[in-house]
Amino acid sequence: MSLNDWLLALHLLSGFALTAAIVLFWVAIVAIRRTDRPEQVVAAARLLPVGSVVVIVGSLGVVIFGIWLAIALDGVEVWNGWVIAAIILWAVGTETGRRSDPEFAPCVNRAKELVAAGQTEPDARLAELARTQKGLLLHTIATVAILLILVDMIWKPGA
């Protein structure tokens, strides 16, 4: 196996890690939005630390190995349109994804406080915090950006 084979494999694994983390965040968001019970929110929130680690590894790996691959491969250049498009979409996806995280923090923090206080009944304020439209919008934009990167990688427009 050549270095380029390894780079492609690591680029692909990083891409899978990034999208896997996005799926994990979607599951947590849906679970949190569907309930107004503190314990349910705390349970779903236990997924988030793993997602945060995987999304960092995936988003850094995909761009590092991707650019390295673009430099190493004959016939592909970093300034090719589809490569630049992927880098821009990656920046949009990672930044909107990063900004969506704090939008859900107040909900998780309130749920933890309520559980610590022994309150397990539904809480109207918790439900309101869980249904943050800004957090949902930012995560949706991040997801669409990553989906467009996949489209770009496979169709390679202009290549």
Next chain:
Amino acid sequence: MLASIRPDSWTLPLFLHVLGAMVLVGGLLVTTTSALVARGDGRLLRIGYMTLVTVCLPAFVVMRLAAQWIASKEQLDGSDAPTWVGIGFMTADAGFVLLLIALILGGIGVRRLRNGRTGLVRASLFISVVMLAAYIVTIWAMGAKPA
């Protein structure tokens, strides 16, 4: 470069195959995380099992059907298929058996969660840990394409 040697008719099945596989691995990350961090928390185990049903199963179907579609277009579904294709089919088909076992075990186990019995759902989710490990090897093989 790759696009220039890949016919346009191959791109849609390839896109669906990769998208299905990515969502499947994402679902398995959720189920694996649930299995490892739940420590008997029935709420998180239920989220893990529901992810197996609503995310992993549909994603698996898309991934596997699209794999067959692209393999037939590239004429890679014969006995002389390269090793990396063989690894892909082997882990996908074995993974389907494991997925079915996990779904059945978990389906029974979710009913027992009301009584505080978490064993079957945990067993179901731990099967998904094995699947995730196998698919990580498969992704490496799909990318590195060992001889």
